[in-house]
Amino acid sequence: MKDRTTLHAWLMLSPALLLLVAFTHYPAVATLWHALFSTPRANRPARFVGLDNFRFLAEDPIFWQALWNNLVYAVATIPISVGLALLMALWVNGKLKGRTALRMAYFTPTVLPMIAVANLWLFFFTPDYGLLDRATQFLFGWGPTNWLGSHETALGAMIVVAVWKEAGFFMIFYLAALQAIPPVLLEAAAVEGASRARILWRVVLPLLGPTTLFILVNAVINAFRLVDHIIVMTRGGPDNATALLLTYIYELGFRFWDTASASAMTVVLLAILATVAAVQFLVVERRTHYQ
Amino acid sequence: MSLTRRTALATLASAPFLAAPAVQAQAPVEITFNYPVAVGGPITKLIDGYAEAFSRENPGIRIKPVYAGSYQDTLTKTLTSMRGGDAPQMACLLAVDIFTLIDEEAIVAWDDLPGSDAPWLDSFYPSFLENSRTAGKTWGIPFQRSTIVQFWNKEAFSAAGLDADKAPQDWAEQLAFAQKLTKREGGQVTQWGLQIPSSGFPYWLFQALTTQNDVRLMNAEGTRVAYSDPKVAEALQYWMDLSQKHMVHPPGIVEWGTTPRDFFERKTAIMWTTTGNLTNVRRNAPFPFGVAKLPAGRRRGSPTGGGNLYVFKSASPAQREAAAKFARFLTTPDRAANWGIETGYVAVTPAAWETSAMRAYVADFPAAAEARDQLPDAVAELSTHENQRVTKALNDQLQAALTGRKAAVPAMADAQAEATRILRPYN
């Protein structure tokens, strides 16, 4: 019996595993391996350099700035987008007026192609006649602000676009979870006279545990992956103010053709992600309550 | 080399009518030609048309254009496929990629191709060739080339009491004009005098300022840069002062992509941008505008820009011959003129400007000739070994200075230190 379960499990897993190994694990290991070699040039083939690429990275101030920017980007986008997603899901799950239209509105960013939408956002942030400046002018009487062109606001602008892009996506998962909660539970709590806030806190949120874990994993990954808009809108500028790890990897690998440094930096990024995911998975999974 | 059914049939069908039996014996030569434009734009139709016309003239050769997106995408695609052992035979890539391509041992020099000769290679504008020649050879054929010019709003000039038909001729005049053109309401500026974009590739526009201040940013071998030359910092100081001291130029980084729109919206009275914008401005500006050479500092000047044609090592002897033939076909005076008229890029040979089509075009739209008239003062675009890195060192520091985080002299000293470090292996 036990052997048969194992056999079945392997049979069911093997097609997916085969593809995963071919297009994720093998190329990832190849990248790790390449991080230990110098960049091959036409007249200088790659040679083994050990940890030299990492040493080179440690001396690169742009790497440290990208790391710091990415940390800020993550610390801002993760809680804001997850919090907004929960709020959105609660709203469109409730008895709000026009919730169908609202659900649509929240979800649209997921459907729109970033490569084009980033250009529309460029208009929103354009100084003076851009939409944001008109709004701040109308509401607060502010003058023109160069949102993308100054060091202080550029990263913030990128964070706004990222939150806009992903919150509606996460909302869908919260919505799925909310609708799976048996109404009996909520009714019972309501009969006992619990307030809405109390029901939310004591009944709903604990039941959303597994979903939150899942969304958190994705939010963390997105904090390191969602960079299309940066490449279109600021290319990491001004003066690296919006450079993130992945934009810098892209720059190193596909603009400077320095595949060795790009591989080394990829290893750093993978290490960060692996640590975060391991912590999340081990710590949170243990405490998550399954139905 | 693949023999497609259509070309095979075409060759067979045409064989009886051709006197030369050699053509029958030859298998058709196919050339993959990577081109830096997104699929489907108007330019693809032009290139497709040229490729077809060429194949009609040369039935033994088939050109297969691959449209790969931006210059950056095309270079990425070309080098990625080259590493996969799948390189194209020919590509149009940035003129400044010359050292990258040579260092990768990706390309062959045009001088070594069968069917190319010195008179043809010398027929282009010398300022375009500056970016093609190093180590005594010509590596790129100028094709999709541009330069920087100034556009001005004639209505705004008249409103400010300036002569609507006269662009600023030198730096002092440029500042004086810009001061008159900058309009303020309350504490806020409603129209800037002048706008020089600084996002993405500020070095290119900055190079116009340094050239005007009579300093060269790099040597011909691409092994040294002169970022820390006092004249470079002086040029940067002029740019910084426009916004930080005189307040006639928007503060911070000015976005390249929205600059033409700022101009149409009358948010700036003068803009610097590429000649490639001529058609765009002509179509969209809601007011009469002028186009002129950039103003002079110690001298006039602008960098050139844009793409050259390269032939890759992977090409077989027959393909190399075919590539040279195709490049000559593309750069005949009539075709170069046609290309310039259709796209707004600068036609690459003096002979092209002497054709009747081009003469008629210039007579109708004299602004088109401004870019050409600037060519004698133009210089090669900044290009070195490790090009992207060395330019980034400059870009970052320029943006730091323009956003007011650094003074001109230390910013350029830092850029120099970084560039020197990167270029050490080549010196």
Next chain:
Amino acid sequence: MSRTLETLAAWLLGLLWIAPLAYALWAAVHPSMYATRFDLLAPLTFDNFTAAWAAAPFGRYFLNTFLLVTSVLAAQLVLCTLAGFAFARAKFPGSGLLFGLVLLQLMILPDVLLVENYRTMRALGLVDTILAIGLPYMASAFGIFLLRQTFKQVPKELDDAARVEGCGTFRILMRVYVPLARPTYLAYGLTSVSFHWNNFLWPLVITNTVETRPLTVGLSVFASTDQGIDWSIISAATLMTSAPLLLGFLLFQRQFVQSFMRAGIR
């Protein structure tokens, strides 16, 4: 009172979220000069759409994108259901480690593996095929994780009852688990389709010809800013290419929600 305030807040956020789409609608149907000027009397035009449509062979691109997303989704549904079920219910040695290995794909960014994957595709002779665009995504850790979570929440008693009735593992999966996971399938299907509909970098690298390229590559015609940005045409192209997705979501929404309800009540 607080209810009204909440509704107001919800709508304000909704307006904010829809703003780019609303702007795209505005810019797409007005001449270029009105792209930055909101004048109710601005003349309407369809020219931006014709210009955008003429800029690339969008008909062919639509077909390619359709083939791409359907083949990827079909493969994902099958592969992820099998794998998710195995991870959710089968206890076998090494399953934890294996699951960890699968989760690696959540973190390893496909964009980073461009060069290596290009090499593999070339070795397989798949460069410039629609299959090559989809292949690296067909086994999706995201889908496996999602379905495992869902399957884990299926009450064990249902499983046991079916087993008592003499159902084999595969029948149990199809009869008990898959129907109960329908909302997850819908949510996942929708996100998978929109992801691949909008994916850009890998398709650009792996394809060379009009016959294989998806819509986003057509969109890149407008993404290059060498000659400045024309917001009207970008808007028209954006609307055109995302219309099927937007429409699909709009039409699907009812069923989407209903199947949530059904799953919720069970």
